Amino acid sequence: MALRHPLQWLELSRSAFRKNIRALSRLAGPKRVMAVSVKANAYGHGLPEIIGFLEAQKEVSYITVHALEEAARSRASGWSGSIMLIGPLPTDQVEAVAALDIEPVIFTRETLRAVGRLSDKLNRRIRTHLKLETGTGRQGITAEELPSFAALYKKYPNLGKPYGAAMHFANIEDTTRHDYAELQLKRFHELLRQMTALGIKPTIRHTASSAAMILFDKTRFELVRPGLSAYGHWSSKETYLSYRLEGGSNDLFCPVLSWRARITQLKKLPANAFIGYGCTYRTTAPARIAVLPVGYADGYPRALSNRGHVLIRGRRAPIRGRICMNLLMVDVSDIKGVRLGDTATLIGRDGDEEVTAEMLADWGGTINYEILARLSPLLPRQVLS
Numbered sequence: 471m472a473l474r475h476p477l478q479w480l481e482l483s484r485s486a487f488r489k490n491i492r493a494l495s496r497l498a499g500p501k502r503v504m505a506v507s508v509k510a511n512a513y514g515h516g517l518p519e520i521i522g523f524l525e526a527q528k529e530v531s532y533i534t535v536h537a538l539e540e541a542a543r544s545r546a547s548g549w550s551g552s553i554m555l556i557g558p559l560p561t562d563q564v565e566a567v568a569a570l571d572i573e574p575v576i577f578t579r580e581t582l583r584a585v586g587r588l589s590d591k592l593n594r595r596i597r598t599h600l601k602l603e604t605g606t607g608r609q610g611i612t613a614e615e616l617p618s619f620a621a622l623y624k625k626y627p628n629l630g631k632p633y634g635a636a637m638h639f640a641n642i643e644d645t646t647r648h649d650y651a652e653l654q655l656k657r658f659h660e661l662l663r664q665m666t667a668l669g670i671k672p673t674i675r676h677t678a679s680s681a682a683m684i685l686f687d688k689t690r691f692e693l694v695r696p697g698l699s700a701y702g703h704w705s706s707k708e709t710y711l712s713y714r715l716e717g718g719s720n721d722l723f724c725p726v727l728s729w730r731a732r733i734t735q736l737k738k739l740p741a742n743a744f745i746g747y748g749c750t751y752r753t754t755a756p757a758r759i760a761v762l763p764v765g766y767a768d769g770y771p772r773a774l775s776n777r778g779h780v781l782i783r784g785r786r787a788p789i790r791g792r793i794c795m796n797l798l799m800v801d802v803s804d805i806k807g808v809r810l811g812d813t814a815t816l817i818g819r820d821g822d823e824e825v826t827a828e829m830l831a832d833w834g835g836t837i838n839y840e841i842l843a844r845l846s847p848l849l850p851r852q853v854l855s
């Protein structure tokens with residue numbers, strides 16, 4: 471049941487999402503396949519809502535997910551396109567690959583054997599991708615391991631060759647110097663040559679997350695895998711800078727998500743009054759305080775206690791005291807006309823002011839990815855046109 475007047479809610483802009491996908495699609499060009507990441511509840515935005523947006527975007531034929539649960543929810547939300555599973559696939563979950571029609575990215579022999587057996591059992595091909603280790607030190611097959619993977623593929627003729635070969639960059643968004651990315655690309659090309667020599671030449675190759683695909687054409691290959699940028703955010707300041715230094719435009723993306731809440735209580739406090747747990751804030755003059763029904767349980771970082779601000783009536787209202795599990799307090803002493811029930815903006819625009827996920831990340835010592843990914847799945851989502 472959707473409540474008509476929630477205490478807080480996320481607004482999702484369909485037109486912003488469309489704009490971002492178009493921008494990415496222009497970068498990718500018409501020949502490349504776009505695989506948009508919907509992991510982490512679609513980067514906190516809400517999986518069913520984003521699947522709804524994606525179904526209307528003909529440019530996007532693939533989604534990537536981390537876990538089978540996300541694939542199942544995407545299918546239940548109406549996704550009819552391809553699904554690439556980029557996270558681990560334990561052998562006891564392998565049946566789901568057929569049930570949900572998923573393309574696994576494989577990096578362990580155990581998974582490859584289980585998928586091979588499944589393809590024998592079903593007597594049909596299952597599209598697979600091999601993840602190659604080029605220096606991220608995470609999921610990936612090394613040069614030494616590749617021959618045994620090739621041998622396994624040959625044991626399961628139904629499986630055919632791997633459809634895709636993949637890698638992931640370790641240091642593409644955290645720097646404006648991209649020599650490590652270059653090294654990884656070089657290793658990727660070497661591993662591709664080795665795959666060909668071993669008789670498992672892939673049909674397509676893919677390496678590009680948002681930062682890679684925005685910055686370097688040579689990372690785009692036949693398929694690109696953007697995530698964060700589809701939601702209207704730059705992977706980092708360095709990515710933005712690198713792009714701008716090459717003459718890229720200032721308004722490539724537009725944030726899809728805003729976060730708002732109602733003021734549920736207004737109160738006057740005298741001078742020398744404490745606010746919140748731990749008495750970490752004390753007024754120096756009489757103050758007017760607004761209570762918002764938002765806390766760290768909703769994904770508002772507790773690290774922002776006594777830091778940062780929200781927007782009320784287009785003005786900044788500083789956070790006072792500690793963020794609680796479900797509440798936070800802001801100072802509205804100098805904002806005229808604030809009333810019970812007024813809307814506060816935690817992320818998004820209000821008048822001439824804007825609070826971004828990037829600002830929250832800076833204040834909290836983290837990155838925009840984490841701010842977005844940790845938004846509670848329980849927050850009501852409203853789709854705007």
Ligand SMILES: *Cc1c(COP(=O)(O)O)cnc(C)c1O
Nearest residue numbers: 507556638679680695696697698
């Ligand atoms: C998350 C992820 C992506 C997308 O990364 P963004 O930086 O959000 O564009 C691409 N590939 C892999 C393997 C990932 O895990």
